[in-house]
Amino acid sequence: MAKLRAEQLAAAASKSLAPIYIISGDEPLLVQEACDTLRQSARQQGYTERERYHADKSFDWGQLHASAASLSLFAEKKIIELHITGGKPGTEGGKALQEYAARPADDNLLLIVLPKIDRNTQKAKWFSALEQAGVFIQIWPINGAQLHQWLDQRLSAAGLSADRSAIDMLATRIEGNLLAAAQEIEKLKLLATDGRVDSQLLANVVANSARYDIFGLVDKALLGDVQAAVRNLQGLKGEGTEPLAILWALTRDIRSLLQVAAGTASGSNFDWACKQAGVWDSKKSIVSAALRRLKPNELEVLLRKCNGIDRAVKGMRPADPWDELLDLVLQLAGVRSLTASNTRMSLSI
Template sequence: MAKLRPEQLGQALNKSLAPIYLVSGDEPLLVQEACDQIRAAARSQGFGERELYHADASFDWTQLLSAANSLSLFADRKILEVRLPTGKPGDKGGKVLQEYAKAPSEDNLLLVVTGKLDRNALKAKWLKALEDSGSHVQVWPVTPAQLPRWIAQRMKAAGLTADSAAIDLLASRVEGNLLAAAQEVEKLKLLTDSPEISTELMASVVADSARYDVFGLVDKALHGDARGAVKSLQGLKVEGTEPIALLWALARDLRALVQISQAASQGIPFERAAQAAGIWNKRQPLVQSALRRLSPGQLQQLLRKANGIDRAIKGMRQADPWAELLDLTLNLAGVQSLQPANERLSLKL
């Protein structure tokens, strides 16, 4: 069956449902939306159950064949979803996928989700077998030159229009972050009754969006730019940003750093570990910079500190969340706390 681009998927699903779908690419938003479309189409045709498998190095591929051959307890038909971040199932996994593709059951829909596939993977026998029996949705990165057109299409799908100046303004603000762009389009839908978005309205909405400044603060801290990170933190405080929003962004990347650090200690390549942790290609150099600067022990300590700040925000401990957010930001940027005794106290439950 045919290879599909994400924008072709909806029309293809309306015509018929393939027994196998392979979705590959390194744009998380587009991969997720393609998978959502496939699942929705499958549910509409009676695939009421979903079994999810994470195919890491220790995955037992016989589970997939057993699930394919077993009857569903709660539905007549089921989706078998396999997450394969590396795009490399290994010899055993490749053989299982080839075997499955020879005679896929009408009662199952196989959805295999991978990261970007390299040239060798695209020539692999298992991939060819899946393509022969199903459809391969290839997700390609949206380049800076393509981003304005992508935003315009996104707005059109939301029932909105805007001139090129307004679209270029949003494109420059999100800097390639498709999720951020999609969120802004959703915000525009809520803020106006008119389908036409003027440059003035776009400028107002974009300028009022502290969310990107939060992400910018975290990126500066990861890069080791303590001065810039603190300046962003102070600006966000003045603007009235809730401390929980800042903590969420900082804690999210701290958890990713811990996960990648642990994976590295097990010999897993950085790119593979970063992808598994949800770090976009564009942000991987920032994460590498932080990992070179912070030890695994320091990362665990920062995560505990974030937990302490969370309790302070919720009123479960007596502390100033903003002062502790400042300390956490400085630590992430590589500046050690000036009062270690107070820091130890803040980490106590």
């Protein structure tokens, strides 16, 4: 069996089609898109009819033979699509697939869709039989190191360009769910009228156009407007905003404050330090107000607290993320809501 990567499928299938294709993987979006690529190439080469079957435990494998043998009144060629949701066809199914692979029909294309399969499954007789006649496309997951590049390429394919902070926020938002990423990018196509995506636009999408604004929350906290910041946080919670989206914005600005503080401490003037930290001109007065109230060692503690909240959101630490976000916002606004001993305990868990 020829093995192809998903990105090689379009070029290979446009030249010639094998009688059997197996697409296997646990990334629903990538599996779906690989199937779509194959279907499109097949339609262009005369496979205008499609029959789809789900092979569960009650599936009658005689349908596979019947479908292969039946002639269509409306098309000369057809795609027989077989989804084996459990990953293994069983004894009867394995026999049927071996028989089909021995004599694949000239006017049929058999597409078999499987979840991720292990090496033992690939050594099974039915898989070995298919191996002699078809093409195997194994879909690999997109890991953390590859996700940012994948998102950048996906945005570019959609006609969008995004800065690094926007891609970071999108990666945080989707948590590895590529279907969710595709949906968010479709929203951005409608909202980014000039084709550019920045973190503010993305935050609005993440918040589902919430009446309460994530960046407004951060600005109010930096200004020390405690009541407005807490009201904004509660509003975002009530509207279903995800804690990670809020945490991302808070963490980003705490890091910017630390960078500006370090720059001025080393002799740079305030404007240059803000430029180096990526602080917009419109936000310089807010940053200045925050730095008059918050010392670098306090900001370091808040940054560590952000890490603790991130672990709480992801279930790696026994704490309520919303309670800890409230505490973070209060401390950023200048309210000492926890004693020193309690603060150390929350950071060490």
